[in-house]
Amino acid sequence: MVDPTPQRAWRALCSFCGAPVEFRSAASPMAVCSYCRSTLLRDGDTLRRIGQTAHLFDDHSPLQLGVAGRYQGEPFTLVGRVQMAYDEGVWNEWHALFDNGRSGWLSEDNGQHVFAFEQPARSALPENWARTPPGVTLFIDQAPWVVASSVSARVQAAEGELAFVPDFAQTGTVVELRDTQGQVLSLDDTEKPPRRFIGSAVSLPDLALHGLREGPAEAPIKSAGIECPNCGAPLAPRLGQSLSIVCGSCKSVVDISKRDEGTGLAHYAQDNGLEPLIPMGRSGVLDADGSGKADSWQVVGYQERCDEPGGDDEQTFWREYLLYNQQRGFAFLVDAEDGWSVVRPVTGVPSSQSASAVFKGVTYRKKYTYTAKTTYVIGEFYWRVRRDQRSLNTDYAGAGSKARLLLNREQTGQEITWSAGQILDAKAVMGAFGIKPDQAAAFKRDAGASGSWWSGKTGWLLILLVIVLVVMLSRCGDGRDCNRVRDTYGAASYEYSQCTQRAGSSGGSWGGSHGSSWGGYDSGGSHK
Known part of the structure; x- marks a missing residue:
């Protein structure tokens, strides 16, 4: 059984609201107050407030702060999270602190998860790597990597203890590359030089996690509810991370990615x-x-x-x-x-x-x-x-x-x-x-x-x-x-x-020898 209790921790009071803030790692430079959402930078033996993070987008994930488990035999605890936002939605990256002091990141990847760790650079990145289109192979540190995605993203919100100080105002290009060994290389041009993270796919059940959210992953619905912008019928998303939902009454497709902003919801019939x-x-x-x-x-x-x-x-x-x-x-x-x-x-x-x-x-x-x-x-x-x-x-x-x-x-x-x-x-x-x-x-x-x-x-x-x-x-x-x-x-x-x-030709008939036999994954360009 993994014991999530830290052997040593550093505690101080939030400089804005006075609530207690705990650091499990001596290497963590900042944390987010769980009460007022202040972003707090360690300054000697005190905490200095440098801003306030936005509200986290509630999602379907069973993960939460304090969840403990094992990866490759080593025990870890989830102590922080950053939520990345881009045009197609959001994804989460969880800061995993291992008992030996090492930091890793448990990240979402197309509905699954990847465990990644920062890697030192052994050589310079190829020129124009941030503008390389998907499908192109780049040689990085003498190894071939295929560009899988390239999106503009920023840190939208955070919670808990982090291994770096995010710039919430900066938007950068996040490029993910994959290799034939099942690994993912993530690069972000918001830092100079870009930090490199390499990870592999993991299944949550294989991590022996405990402390997970209990019960079905239903979305918390505000008392005001969500109404279909076309017919006014109530919309009740079951998954917190859902970005689109179809009205059960008029079948309109409604974009609910901005449902917390109080703006009109885009839709089409x-x-x-x-x-x-x-x-x-x-x-x-x-x-x-x-x-x-x-x-x-x-x-x-x-x-x-x-x-x-x-x-x-x-x-x-x-x-x-x-x-x-x-x-x-x-x-x-x-x-x-x-x-x-x-x-x-x-x-x-x-x-x-x-x-x-x-x-x-x-x-x-x-x-x-x-x-x-x-x-x-x-x-x-x-x-x-x-x-x-x-x-x-x-x-x-x-x-x-x-x-x-x-x-x-x-x-x-x-x-x-x-x-x-x-x-x-x-x-x-x-x-x-x-x-x-x-x-x-x-x-x-x-x-x-x-x-x-x-x-x-x-x-x-x-x-x-x-x-x-x-x-x-x-x-x-x-x-x-x-x-x-x-x-x-x-x-x-x-x-x-x-x-x-x-153009102008008529549609085909059902059947035939061309086209999809088994469909495939359609994300509409979704990165995570």
Whole structure:
């Protein structure tokens, strides 16, 4: 059992409100008063107030100050947190103080977590590293790193004890790079020279944590509530970190990222669609990462997507369920025309060539590259959902004994995200989420509609499935608004060129040999 009680601590009174402030590490230069949110700098044996931090954005994380655990056999305690803000939302970085005095950072990474430590610089960074686009390989300290994301961000708020003094007024470029060993390198140009942090993916259950927040990760709703800006119906987000939510009454998509600022909420209307096959809020037990261990996952979001084929290629449609587990983060259950699958964002980057990719020792064959568009959403999401969001995707599949394994590369804005997963049987999906046997026809994807499939109670379910596809087709074949493609990818991009060439053409039909077979992770450009 880890003992979170420090062997030695330094205590003083807040110079603004007089509340006690404790430092567990002699190396920590500042702390945030838990009572008045004053930022306090250590000045000899006293504390000097240098400002006040903003309110923290409440989120779904089970982590909090005082949580203790073990990493690589060494005990640690979470003593501080910084909350980073950027255009697409926020992410948290927790200051972990080890019993041996070492500081580390437990950070959020696409719905999962990374444990990172500061590393000394052995050589100068490449020129223009802060302006290198995603997908480019840079050699840093003689090792290859692939740029995964580049965003403008700042420290929005903080709490507890920190290992550095943040500048709350400064916005800088945060670049994350990944390697084929599953590591993440984080660089921030707000400091000269930039500090370097290297980390690896961790699972919260593997850290033997105790002192976590108890109960479901529901968002604390203010007494005033949140009203839909379109119809006035009450909105009740279940996850504190949700940035978008769909009104249950009028189906408007509402941006709630600024709900605490008292400003109007941005939103857009969408056509009503049929309900998802798996009800919102339903929980199921799945092995979402191929580890052989099943966990409970709850459906919190749903989105319909289609590809934008070029030339005479047929159009493809699929649906994705956003799944949530309090300690493991998020996963995506994908319902495509050729079957079901489950994928999760991965840390690191595969070793990829023109026709293949290697990830964790498995070789994947390249299947398709295509532009995907989100056409309809329900529920809530930890990224900002925008009308007709587009991304550039590449799908890969394993071969031989690994044929059930899947890999996806998705680029949105200034970020590239890789996801890995596996094919699921329809019966396994039904069993996991408690779907009744008389709905089997609606879940079956790899058989024709003939014979007994049309008999009894199942025939009408197939009719409903056809209706769903017709509705999705009508949403995807909307004239291909090339202005939105230009705004997303740029006027000189291949995507915009292809769109203008297709302008005026009609939409494709369901099925075909091109497009997404298993979807993938769509963050709308979300970094964390």
